[in-house]
Amino acid sequence: MRSKSSPDSIPEAPRRAADRIRDTAFDLFYREGIRAVGVEEIVSQAGVTKPSLYRAFESKDELIAAYLRDYDQRFCERFEAPGADHPDDPKAHLLAYVDRLSRRASRDGYRGCGLTNAVIEYPDHDHPAHQVAVESKQNLRERLREMCRAMGARDPDELADGLLLLIEGSYVSGQTFGDGGPARMLGVMARRLIDASM
Amino acid sequence: MRSKSSPDSIPEAPRRAADRIRDTAFDLFYREGIRAVGVEEIVSQAGVTKPSLYRAFESKDELIAAYLRDYDQRFCERFEAPGADHPDDPKAHLLAYVDRLSRRASRDGYRGCGLTNAVIEYPDHDHPAHQVAVESKQNLRERLREMCRAMGARDPDELADGLLLLIEGSYVSGQTFGDGGPARMLGVMARRLIDASM
DNA sequence: CAGAGTACGTACCGATCGGTAACATTGTCA
DNA sequence: TGACAATGTTACCGATCGGTACGTACTCTG
Numbered sequence: 001m002r003s004k005s006s007p008d009s010i011p012e013a014p015r016r017a018a019d020r021i022r023d024t025a026f027d028l029f030y031r032e033g034i035r036a037v038g039v040e041e042i043v044s045q046a047g048v049t050k051p052s053l054y055r056a057f058e059s060k061d062e063l064i065a066a067y068l069r070d071y072d073q074r075f076c077e078r079f080e081a082p083g084a085d086h087p088d089d090p091k092a093h094l095l096a097y098v099d100r101l102s103r104r105a106s107r108d109g110y111r112g113c114g115l116t117n118a119v120i121e122y123p124d125h126d127h128p129a130h131q132v133a134v135e136s137k138q139n140l141r142e143r144l145r146e147m148c149r150a151m152g153a154r155d156p157d158e159l160a161d162g163l164l165l166l167i168e169g170s171y172v173s174g175q176t177f178g179d180g181g182p183a184r185m186l187g188v189m190a191r192r193l194i195d196a197s198m
Numbered sequence: 199m200r201s202k203s204s205p206d207s208i209p210e211a212p213r214r215a216a217d218r219i220r221d222t223a224f225d226l227f228y229r230e231g232i233r234a235v236g237v238e239e240i241v242s243q244a245g246v247t248k249p250s251l252y253r254a255f256e257s258k259d260e261l262i263a264a265y266l267r268d269y270d271q272r273f274c275e276r277f278e279a280p281g282a283d284h285p286d287d288p289k290a291h292l293l294a295y296v297d298r299l300s301r302r303a304s305r306d307g308y309r310g311c312g313l314t315n316a317v318i319e320y321p322d323h324d325h326p327a328h329q330v331a332v333e334s335k336q337n338l339r340e341r342l343r344e345m346c347r348a349m350g351a352r353d354p355d356e357l358a359d360g361l362l363l364l365i366e367g368s369y370v371s372g373q374t375f376g377d378g379g380p381a382r383m384l385g386v387m388a389r390r391l392i393d394a395s396m
Numbered sequence: 397c398a399g400a401g402t403a404c405g406t407a408c409c410g411a412t413c414g415g416t417a418a419c420a421t422t423g424t425c426a
Numbered sequence: 427t428g429a430c431a432a433t434g435t436t437a438c439c440g441a442t443c444g445g446t447a448c449g450t451a452c453t454c455t456g
Contacts (some may be wrong), residue, residue, distance in 0.1 A: 017433065033319060035233040039414060049434055050415075060414060111321060119374050120318045121231060123309060137374045161380035162387040168370045168380075169363030176317050176335045176366075182359035189360040192394045193387060215404070237444060247405050249446075258444060 018056035020046040022066060029067050030114045034121050034129065039063075061128050064118075068132040071114040075136070079143070090147040091194065094163070098190045101167065105174030105183035112171040140164070152198065159197040166190055216254035218244040220264060227265050228312045232319050232327065237261075259326050262316075266330040269312040273334070277341070288345040289392065292361070296388045299365065303372030303381035310369040338362070350396065357395040364388055 024046035028037045039060055043050050057063040082096035104110060111117070115133040122129040144163055148156035170183040177183070222244035226235045237258055241248050255261040280294035302308060309315070313331040320327040342361055346354035368381040375381070 116370055117318050120315050161383040164380045165364045165367030169367030172314055172366045182362045185359040196390045196394050
């Protein structure tokens with residue numbers, strides 16, 4: 001059940017330096033923001049040293065890009081996961097994701113979507129962070145269109161964009177309002193939009 | 199028509215250092231992000247020097263807070279402006295704002311809402327930037343509720359939150375997708391939500 | 397015209413930023 | 427035992443960060 005070749009049951013921590021850096025950077029970048037976190041803080045909290053970081057990543061920007069690719073992967077898993085409970089029912093799949101997001105985003109301490117946050121922190125289109133994040137969002141838009149098509153919407157692209165607005169709105173409003181924020185209405189609003197678009 | 203006591207018609211630039219700093223900081227903070235802009239860049243682009251900045255503002259954080267208060271004021275003006283064309287018609291007022299936002303947010307180079315961006319750049323609830331931005335957003339939420347009440351919605355608070363999700367979603371999606379992004383659907387989605395809530 | 401404020405600039409501070417060079421240490425596998 | 431890869435250690439780099447001590451020029455008032 002546990003990883004490879006550990007002699008016996010050491011539960012945490014001794015993994016490769018590159019992995020620990022990646023995990024620590026993920027947490028810090030997500031929680032505190034990318035620009036707010038220096039490489040010094042990352043390596044010290046990861047229990048490694050700076051040269052180890054620069055042996056694994058050629059620059060901070062590359063580490064940021066790696067973080068965002070990791071984030072995108074975890075996001076896709078979280079987005080697709082509810083599909084297992086609703087095979088061949090894209091509407092139920094989407095609503096299941098939306099309902100889970102609604103709950104997460106209307107609790108205190110919610111930090112939104114790491115990819116959305118990255119676009120805002122790095123408005124420069126040439127920056128790798130911006131590029132990775134935007135590409136992920138374009139994939140999400142396409143995926144939503146696909147689902148809206150599959151659920152037989154009148155104008156699937158239009159509905160997909162409406163849902164995307166609600167979802168992105170939940171990411172950011174969750175951070176702004178915390179507990180009891182507008183994100184708690186995401187589920188009913190998504191249903192209302194879907195119902196009005198069939 | 200022009201300001202006070204200029205000897206004659208000098209059209210631009212010689213104003214007080216504090217004002218030039220405030221204006222320059224506004225543009226730079228908004229376009230490039232707050233953390234991305236150093237005080238050095240602000241003063242040099244404003245054509246003044248650092249001590250002038252620190253005579254007018256006691257710290258960078260205070261300048262940031264001033265920027266966000268300015269932003270909030272301009273936002274309120276932009277939000278209320280369409281009301282002049284639609285006295286006693288909150289629905290038309292709201293839709294007029296929404297339609298203008300929709301156009302702005304689906305053009306290339308759009309940078310979203312400075313207040314929303316600030317919440318994301320400063321997740322720490324104790325930071326003045328976070329506090330000013332959140333307070334402004336709470337005011338907006340209350341204003342939307344008021345308008346939804348006035349337009350006779352079934353559940354005004356619920357509708358207000360739905361509209362807020364769409365609006366915030368447009369702010370961030372505008373930055374992510376640029377031209378032809380989902381924000382161009384804001385108008386039709388807002389109408390659909392309103393119609394389904396009466 | 398003297399003198400006091402006011403408004404601003406010159407030059408600098410220590411701290412931190414991202415990033416690196418050189419070398420010592422460890423664990424692994426042959 | 428020896429070679430190799432991975433990591434740690436230490437000390438450092440130039441640039442930039444936010445912030446300030448201090449001198450100077452203008453203007454308003456007596």
